[in-house]
Amino acid sequence: MSRAGGSGSSGRFVLRIDPGLHGALREAARAAGVSLNEYCARKLATPTFGFEGLEFTIEAVQRAAAVVGGHLIGLAAFGSWTREELHDESDIDLLVVVEDELRLSRDLYLAWDEAPIWWNGHRVEPHFVHLPDLERTTLGLWAEAAVDAIILFTRDLTLPSRLARVRNDIAAGRIVRRVVHGQPYWTEVA
Numbered sequence: 433m434s435r436a437g438g439s440g441s442s443g444r445f446v447l448r449i450d451p452g453l454h455g456a457l458r459e460a461a462r463a464a465g466v467s468l469n470e471y472c473a474r475k476l477a478t479p480t481f482g483f484e485g486l487e488f489t490i491e492a493v494q495r496a497a498a499v500v501g502g503h504l505i506g507l508a509a510f511g512s513w514t515r516e517e518l519h520d521e522s523d524i525d526l527l528v529v530v531e532d533e534l535r536l537s538r539d540l541y542l543a544w545d546e547a548p549i550w551w552n553g554h555r556v557e558p559h560f561v562h563l564p565d566l567e568r569t570t571l572g573l574w575a576e577a578a579v580d581a582i583i584l585f586t587r588d589l590t591l592p593s594r595l596a597r598v599r600n601d602i603a604a605g606r607i608v609r610r611v612v613h614g615q616p617y618w619t620e621v622a
Contacts (some may be wrong), residue, residue, distance in 0.1 A: 440575025455502030506591030510577040575618035
C-alpha cells in the first residue's frame, strides 16, 4: 500500500555506521535534548555548503569519531583550504574538539595515522584540542581557526559560540596576529 506522495516507503531505515560516529551522534542528541532519531533527522534535513565538500565532510567526521568516539564535541576545517589558498604541498587542517575528559596525547595522532584520510590529493591533518577556558583570552590555534573555520560537525552550539567569541576579540582589537621571522602568532594587545 502506497503512502501519500506515492513513494511506498515507510520512512524507517537502518543505518550502519562506525561505533565511534554512533557515540558522537548519541552524545550530540543528548546535548540537544532530543532522541537520536530526531537528531539524525534534523541533521539530514539541514542544508550543506554544497556537494563539493560533502564526501570530505562525511569522511572527516567518521574518522574523528572513530578515533575519539563519544568525546567528539565538534569538527572544523580551517587554514589554506577554507581560505581558498590551497597549493600542491598544502594539507587540510582540521580542528578536532574533544571533551576535557579525553587526554590529549600523541596516541590520538597515532590512532588517526592508522587510517589517514586524503581529500583531492591533500592529506587531512587533525589538531586535537579541548574547548578554550572562558576565563582566559584565547590565542594560538583557536584564534587561527576562528578567522576562517568551516564547521563540519557540532553536537551543540559550544563550538560555534567559542569561535564567535574569539572572532569578537579579534574584531574588537583585543588580540592581533603578528609575524616574526615569517611565522605568524596571536597576541593580546597591551
